[in-house]
Amino acid sequence: MAELTRPGVAAEEPARPAVAAPSRRLDVIGRRNIFFLISLVIIIPGIVSMVVNGFQLGIDFAGGNEFLLTFQNNPTQKQVEAAVASEGVTPFVQQSGQGSFIIKTPQLDPNKFQSDLERKVGPIDGNKSSFHQVGATIAGETVTAAALSIAAASALILLYLAFRFRRVQGGWTAGFQFGGSALLALLHDVFLLCGIFSILGTVFKLHIGEIDSLFLTAVLTVVGFSVHDTIVVFDRIRENMIVSSRLTFEQVVNLSIMQTAARSIITSFTVVLVLLSLLLFGGDTLKGFALALLIGIISGTYSSIFNATPLLVVWRRLQPVRR
Amino acid sequence: MLIFSLLVDGAGYTYRVVNHYPLTGSVPGLPPNLNGWQLYNHYGLDLKGGTDIQLQLTNFPAGQDRASVQSRFIDVIQKRVNALGVSEPTVQPGGGGNHDRVEVQLPGVSAADALKLLGRRDKLVVTKWVPDSSITSMPFPGYKPQITPLTSDMLTNAYAGLNPQTSVGWVVNFQYNSQGAGIFSQLTTDAYSACQSQGPTAAQCHITNWLDLSPDDIANWNTKGVELYTSVDQGGKLVSDPTISNGPIPNGQGYIEGNFSQDTAKNLAILLNSGSLPVDFNVLSSSEVGASLGAQSIRLSVAAALLGLIVVIVFMIAFYRLPGLLASLALLCYAGVVLAVFRIVPVTLTLAGLAGFILSVGMAVDANVLIFERFKEEMRAGRTIGAAVDAAVRRAWPAIRDSNTSTLITSLVLIFAAPIQVKGFAVTLAIGVLVSLVSAIIITHNLLAIVLNFGWARTSSLLGVARG
Numbered sequence: 001m002a003e004l005t006r007p008g009v010a011a012e013e014p015a016r017p018a019v020a021a022p023s024r025r026l027d028v029i030g031r032r033n034i035f036f037l038i039s040l041v042i043i044i045p046g047i048v049s050m051v052v053n054g055f056q057l058g059i060d061f062a063g064g065n066e067f068l069l070t071f072q073n074n075p076t077q078k079q080v081e082a083a084v085a086s087e088g089v090t091p092f093v094q095q096s097g098q099g100s101f102i103i104k105t106p107q108l109d110p111n112k113f114q115s116d117l118e119r120k121v122g123p124i125d126g127n128k129s130s131f132h133q134v135g136a137t138i139a140g141e142t143v144t145a146a147a148l149s150i151a152a153a154s155a156l157i158l159l160y161l162a163f164r165f166r167r168v169q170g171g172w173t174a175g176f177q178f179g180g181s182a183l184l185a186l187l188h189d190v191f192l193l194c195g196i197f198s199i200l201g202t203v204f205k206l207h208i209g210e211i212d213s214l215f216l217t218a219v220l221t222v223v224g225f226s227v228h229d230t231i232v233v234f235d236r237i238r239e240n241m242i243v244s245s246r247l248t249f250e251q252v253v254n255l256s257i258m259q260t261a262a263r264s265i266i267t268s269f270t271v272v273l274v275l276l277s278l279l280l281f282g283g284d285t286l287k288g289f290a291l292a293l294l295i296g297i298i299s300g301t302y303s304s305i306f307n308a309t310p311l312l313v314v315w316r317r318l319q320p321v322r323r
Numbered sequence: 324m325l326i327f328s329l330l331v332d333g334a335g336y337t338y339r340v341v342n343h344y345p346l347t348g349s350v351p352g353l354p355p356n357l358n359g360w361q362l363y364n365h366y367g368l369d370l371k372g373g374t375d376i377q378l379q380l381t382n383f384p385a386g387q388d389r390a391s392v393q394s395r396f397i398d399v400i401q402k403r404v405n406a407l408g409v410s411e412p413t414v415q416p417g418g419g420g421n422h423d424r425v426e427v428q429l430p431g432v433s434a435a436d437a438l439k440l441l442g443r444r445d446k447l448v449v450t451k452w453v454p455d456s457s458i459t460s461m462p463f464p465g466y467k468p469q470i471t472p473l474t475s476d477m478l479t480n481a482y483a484g485l486n487p488q489t490s491v492g493w494v495v496n497f498q499y500n501s502q503g504a505g506i507f508s509q510l511t512t513d514a515y516s517a518c519q520s521q522g523p524t525a526a527q528c529h530i531t532n533w534l535d536l537s538p539d540d541i542a543n544w545n546t547k548g549v550e551l552y553t554s555v556d557q558g559g560k561l562v563s564d565p566t567i568s569n570g571p572i573p574n575g576q577g578y579i580e581g582n583f584s585q586d587t588a589k590n591l592a593i594l595l596n597s598g599s600l601p602v603d604f605n606v607l608s609s610s611e612v613g614a615s616l617g618a619q620s621i622r623l624s625v626a627a628a629l630l631g632l633i634v635v636i637v638f639m640i641a642f643y644r645l646p647g648l649l650a651s652l653a654l655l656c657y658a659g660v661v662l663a664v665f666r667i668v669p670v671t672l673t674l675a676g677l678a679g680f681i682l683s684v685g686m687a688v689d690a691n692v693l694i695f696e697r698f699k700e701e702m703r704a705g706r707t708i709g710a711a712v713d714a715a716v717r718r719a720w721p722a723i724r725d726s727n728t729s730t731l732i733t734s735l736v737l738i739f740a741a742p743i744q745v746k747g748f749a750v751t752l753a754i755g756v757l758v759s760l761v762s763a764i765i766i767t768h769n770l771l772a773i774v775l776n777f778g779w780a781r782t783s784s785l786l787g788v789a790r791g
Contacts (some may be wrong), residue, residue: 060742068616092528111435127372128619131434131614137652138608142742149740153496153733160732164725217675219747221682222743224733224752228686228726236721263689263696269636271685274631278681281627286620289678 009079029250030256039188039307047193049203056201057193058212059132063139065110067103068130073122074099083120087113094207100128102207108134146216150190155219157227158183168238170321177315182230185308189226189299190219194242196295207288214289222296229268229304233260237309249316253309261305268301337405362763365666366674370621372614373430377607395601397425402575403593404429426743429737434611446538447475447562447595451510452526460548463526467544470536471510476503477503481595483588488579494578497595504575514567523566525718532562532579540726554582562591599780624677631681632658635688641719643695649774650691653766661758672753676747679734683755686730690763693719700769708775716768723763727756 028035032175059066071080080101081093094106105113118124134142161179166172200209236256244252275297279291354586368375383389404412410427429437442506450468458467480496499507510530517527534555540547546649553559555589563579583591637652639647661680672680698715706714734756737749 070613070616099749125613126433126614129614130610130616132608132610133434133606134608135606137379145740145742149736149745152740153736156732157729160729161725205448213742213745214675214678216742217678217745220737220745221678221748224730226449226691227729227733231726231729234724235725238721239718243493248346254588259700260696263692266642266696267685267692268687270635270688273634274681274685277634278627278628281623281630284623284679286627293682 023237026258027254027308028306029246029254029313032306032313032321035310037304039192041302042062043101043188043192043195046192046198049198050195053198053202055198055211056205056209058215059104059134059139059209059212060213061139063134063136064107065105065113066132067101067105067114068096069103069114069117070097070100070123070125071122071127072099075121077101080117081119083117086120087116105131130180142213146213149221150220153223154186157186157223161227161231165204165234165238166221168241173319174321176314177321178234181312181315182234184311185230185300185303186223186226187224188307189296189305192299193219193222193292193296197292208291210288212288215288217294218289218296221293222300225271225297226300226303229264229300230308232263233257233304233309234312237261237312250313253313257305257309264301264305269298271297330650336388339681365669366617366621367671367676368428368430368610368617369612369674370617370672370677371430372612372617373428374432374434374611376427376434376437376609378425378426378427378604379607380476380602380604383423391767392601393418393422393425396604398752399600400425400427402596404555425604431614434609437611438606438609444728446600447605449473449510450531450533450536451514452529452531458544458548458564459543460550462552462664466526467548468531468533468536468541469541470541471506471508473499473503473510477506477728478595481592483585483592484578485581488582492580493583493585493704494580495583495588495595496578497576499575501713502573504573506571507575508571511567512571515571518566518568528566528568529564530567531559531564536560547552551713555610576577583584588787618781620674624681628677628681628684632684635684639688639691646695646698646771647772649770650688650695650767653691653762653770654687656766657759657762660686660753664754664758665751670750672751674749675745676751679748679751683752683759684754687759687762689717690723690727690759692724694763694767709772712771712775713769716764723760727760727782728758 055061058253077093077095080103084093084103084105087105087108089108094102096102114131130194158176158179161182162172162175164175165178166175168178169173177267185241197209197211197215200206201211202209233256236259237253239248240247240252240256240259243253247255272294275290276287277293279294380393383392393416397416400414401412401595404414406428411430413426413428415426416422416424417426449471451471452463452466453469454465455467456465458465461697468501478496479500481495483493486492486494487496509742513532514528521528533551536551540551540560544551549562552564554561559617618755632654636651639650639654641647641652646721654696661683664670667681670676694715697719698711699719701711701714703710731753734749737745738753741749
């Protein structure tokens with residue numbers, strides 16, 4: 001039976017390790033400064049916005065009440081706003097569907113508020129409504145737990161990567177260079193995502209830019225995914241460093257990027273497809289989540305190719321390890 | 324493990340079909356997960372509708388073990404919830420070493436109704452009235468209430484019923500134990516003699532029932548008395564204020580009148596039966612989701628997930644041809660196994676949990692893509708098909724292992740440290756990643772190896788290799 005082989009390669013030739021240089025090449029390492037610059041251009045406005053404006057906080061973090069009320073008589077936004085304002089509350093009212101409104105208030109008696117609105121606007125369908133009340137204690141704890149879990153997850157990932165990459169030339173030092181570069185790329189994604197949401201929420205005042213626990217979930221997912229992407233490239237570098245000792249480190253890195261780029265882009269593309277379907281059809285509660293993931297995944301793919309690996313090269317130059 | 328999960332899950336559904344049970348949801352009367360027979364998707368409150376309340380316990384009595392106070396608190400809440408007839412309620416402890424948190428989840432109950440049941444400490448307080456010349460306040464100037472040692476813990480039974488004398492209106496019947504009966508007998512004897520000597524309007528003729536009346540309230544009787552002496556429904560603390568004009572009650576048996584409706588009488592009976600809560604509490608957060616809103620979330624998420632799955636499958640087949648088809652099969656197996664694991668554990672699915680599952684599908688796809696890209700490379704490098712499959716799986720493994728491990732690390736951190744809303748996400752993601760580690764290696768690898776044994780499968784157009 002004829003074995004399938006690539007044209008031009010004799011079947012009896014022993015299999016070569018898969019390091020053959022691909023035909024098309026993009027010199028990522030040589031042009032690293034351009035890619036760093038692109039990242040900075042996107043990140044810096046976000047950081048400025050985070051420092052100056054902060055975030056539009058959801059009730060998970062800010063505390064207070066959030067109602068989703070569905071009125072059976074399909075009132076206008078103006079009617080609902082007027083009714084909320086007459087309760088002595090600055091109205092935050094947003095229409096979310098046929099007769100449905102999201103209303104945010106500070107702490108108040110939810111039952112009285114709801115029955116007052118029913119009297120002033122019209123009957124509420126309790127089956128299609130929701131109500132969340134978060135006290136200041138819980139809100140504070142959520143913020144602490146969020147910060148803590150991101151820090152702990154980052155530290156553990158750094159340690160794990162250092163452990164996994166300790167066998168490349170340079171030992172633990174090199175291990176921490178790999179882990180550290182992955183971590184920096186990860187922080188890149190976290191800052192980029194938070195920055196964009198800060199701008200969406202405070203500059204454009206969009207509800208989708210609101211920070212809640214679901215957004216926190218998205219950030220942590222992006223952390224996982226970003227590292228995921230970076231590790232695939234780093235794993236290839238680790239392998240190529242062993243099988244092709246003739247190449248310089250820069251060459252090995254560039255080769256590895258080229259070899260894994262197809263996979264990174266294909267995977268991200270499939271995830272982007274799933275997220276787009278969530279964003280378009282996934283219902284109101286999931287839209288912000290899907291958008292956050294979408295931004296994060298795209299950023300994660302970019303940063304693993306164009307930030308993490310060039311950073312590794314720069315780091316290795318600044319802190320050379322003996323070959 | 325995978326086959327086991329599918330077998331148990333499949334057997335569970337077969338059992339249901341054979342016995343004509345509905346295919347989804349909990350079947351009443353069957354305990355959950357009885358040998359794995361009772362399997363269904365467990366949905367969180369944000370998907371099936373209901374109320375979730377976090378309580379902060381305060382004013383722990385000094386010198387008592389906090390953990391046991393907390394568990395007594397939970398017992399009482401549990402009794403109240405069970406008496407309400409809610410399906411699958413959960414009452415669980417929290418607050419770590421402080422033992423000062425309790426979370427109550429009530430499917431299908433509105434926040435207002437839930438708080439009616441839980442929102443007060445609801446300690447039954449029985450008072451007599453004693454002379455105090457400094458009291459100017461109504462209802463009895465010159466008298467203030469004095470708390471008697473009777474507590475609802477001394478009740479052996481309480482139940483709602485029609486007024487046994489008039490058969491009109493609802494009352495709450497009660498029965499004290501011997502200790503309570505003794506105290507109650509003394510109280511009613513004293514009150515009866517006051518009724519005889521001073522007439523039925525006299526303060527000392529009354530034995531008054533309150534909810535949560537505190538010594539502090541009595542100390543400020545002149546300012547707060549009128550407000551407190553109004554019925555519980557109207558914001559006061561008064562339950563009933565009968566006169567003991569028919570004679571002492573020696574056997575500890577009686578009933579409370581108080582303008583009850585059937586519901587309010589039943590509620591009070593529930594509260595009395597369940598005993599009083601050992602500590603006070605505040606509501607930290609409460610969250611209510613309407614049932615059809617939750618159902619809509621499920622519909623939309625499932626639709627989005629299915630659409631995403633179809634798009635991914637079409638894309639994989641278009642891009643990778645035969646291996647893509649095999650990967651899609653593996654992906655469907657994967658999704659089946661994960662859902663089976665969710666039902667067996669069981670994992671309660673929330674909106675965030677569904678998101679975690681969808682994400683894990685994405686990561687499972689990634690493992691397959693890694694293997695196929697590697698397979699193409701190995702083929703180009705001139706390996707035979709069999710060797711290329713083995714090499715692809717072997718060489719893709721470190722990347723799959725390391726990337727999934729780091730995701731696993733993140734999700735484990737989340738399970739232990741993250742805010743409660745994120746935990747559901749972390750659990751489903753962790754399970755998904757663990758299963759995908761196994762499925763990518765075993766299912767995809769074996770499917771590839773088996774199918775590529777057939778000669779027809781080895782054409783380059785089916786493998787999509789020559790294009791590269």
